[in-house]
Structures are given as structure tokens and as C-alpha cells.
Amino acid sequence: MGAADTGVRTLKRRAFLALGYLAIALQAYNMYLFVGMIGR
Amino acid sequence: MRKGNERMTFPRMELVARMLLGAFYLLSGFNWIFGYIPVLPHIGMPADLPIRHEVVAEMVQTGWMYQSAKLLEIAVGLSLLANRFVPLMLAATLPVAFITFMLGMSLIVGDIADLLAGIGSASVLLAKIRAGAIGGLTITLLHVWLMLCYFDYYRPALAARAAPKEIR
Numbered sequence: 093m094g095a096a097d098t099g100v101r102t103l104k105r106r107a108f109l110a111l112g113y114l115a116i117a118l119q120a121y122n123m124y125l126f127v128g129m130i131g132r
Numbered sequence: 133m134r135k136g137n138e139r140m141t142f143p144r145m146e147l148v149a150r151m152l153l154g155a156f157y158l159l160s161g162f163n164w165i166f167g168y169i170p171v172l173p174h175i176g177m178p179a180d181l182p183i184r185h186e187v188v189a190e191m192v193q194t195g196w197m198y199q200s201a202k203l204l205e206i207a208v209g210l211s212l213l214a215n216r217f218v219p220l221m222l223a224a225t226l227p228v229a230f231i232t233f234m235l236g237m238s239l240i241v242g243d244i245a246d247l248l249a250g251i252g253s254a255s256v257l258l259a260k261i262r263a264g265a266i267g268g269l270t271i272t273l274l275h276v277w278l279m280l281c282y283f284d285y286y287r288p289a290l291a292a293r294a295a296p297k298e299i300r
Contacts, residue, residue: 108280112145115277118270119152125266126156129169 146281153274154212157225161205164198173198184264185235201228212278219285222278229268229275236268 167174173183173192183189191198204225211221240260246252261269279286 109141109145111273112149112277112281115270115274116145116149116152118266119149119156119274122266122270123152123156125262126159126169129171131168132171 142281146278149274149278149281150212150215150218153271153278154209156209156271157205158209158213161202161207161209164202185238188235201231204228219279219282222275222282223286226275226279229272233268233272236265239264 163169163172164174167176170177171181173181173188183192188198191201205228208221208225208228211217240257243252243257243260247254247257
């Protein structure tokens with residue numbers, strides 16, 4: 093495995109984790125809106 | 133030290149994502165039975181409850197279609213929270229998440245087209261996303277991200293030429 097391979101793997105991992113952070117943050121906001129609808 | 137922290141990032145993220153999605157599916161599914169969010173369709177809803185999507189009203193009318201989607205939501209919610217059969221349940225309920233996503237998109241697709249044509253306004257689009265489309269968008273994004281976390285479990289199913297075997 094060359095240095096380029098490692099770079100691609102790191103980039104892929106970072107993109108994957110960044111997507112996860114985005115998805116979790118959006119869902120936390122969605123959950124806040126959803127829970128806010130309880131009883132209304 | 134830094135390496136140890138990096139190794140912990142993913143398991144924590146996966147746990148948070150699974151709990152968030154599981155809790156949401158469970159809340160959404162049980163609302164059909166208990167109706168604690170009165171503006172959303174539920175068993176004891178008044179006949180004139182305004183339902184935003186005609187197709188959802190039709191699904192409720194069938195007596196089984198919307199109801200089975202809600203039962204699936206409860207099942208996947210329990211599965212995610214209890215960490216049991218997670219890859220299976222995520223795959224089984226992807227169509228439910230996809231339909232929720234498409235219902236949300238149907239609310240904003242006209243506004244996106246208007247914005248691209250230069251006649252719409254971004255604030256109107258954002259307001260509509262916040263009012264109705266965000267649920268489907270975020271649920272599907274998190275659902276798909278969690279499926280990526282479990283991708284190794286789906287690899288064997290991706291065989292292009294699969295060989296059937298007799299059950300013994």
C-alpha cells in the first residue's frame with residue numbers, strides 16, 4: 093500500500109465521519125422539532 | 133493518546149446515531165397508537181384532521197398500509213435501541229425512510245425549481261424545509277449513514293451471480 097492509497101483512505105474516512113456528524117446534528121435538530129410537537 | 137481518541141470517535145458516533153434514530157422511530161411509531169402528537173395521523177384522530185399529503189390520507193384509508201409502516205417503525209426503533217438485528221432491520225425499513233424522504237421532497241421540489249429558475253426565494257424554501265421536509269431528509273440521511281456503518285454485513289448479499297442452496 094503506497095502513500096497515495098493511505099491518503100485516499102484517510103480522505104474517505106474523513107468524508108464518512110463528516111457525513112456522520114452532519115447526519116447526527118441534523119437529526120438532533122429534527123428530534124428537537126419533533127419532541128416540541130408533543131401535545132400540540 | 134490522540135490515536136486512542138480517534139479510535140473511540142467512530143463507536144461513540146455510531147451509538148449516538150443509533151440511539152437518535154431508534155428513539156425517533158419509536159416515538160413516531162407509537163404516536164400512531166397513543167396520539168401524543170395530535171397533528172400527525174393516529175388511531176383516535178378526528179375524521180377531519182388535516183393531512184398534508186393526499187397519499188398519506190389514502191394510505192390510512194386502506195386500513196393496513198400506513199399502519200404497517202408504523203409497526204415497522206416501532207420494530208426498527210426497538211431493534212436500534214436494543215442493538216438486536218440492526219443490519220436486517222435497517223435494510224427492511226429503508227423503503228419506509230425513502231417514502232418519508234420523498235413525501236418531504238414533494239413539498240419543496242417546486243420551490244427548488246423556482247430557485248434554480250431565479251424566481252423563487254431561499255427564505256421560502258428554508259421555511260418549508262423547516263416546516264415539513266426536514267424530517268424525511270434527516271431520517272434518510274442518518275438511516276443510510278448507519279447502513280454504511282454496517283456495510284460489511286451487506287457485502288455477501290451483493291454477489292452478482294449467487295448460487296442457491298437447498299435447505300437441509
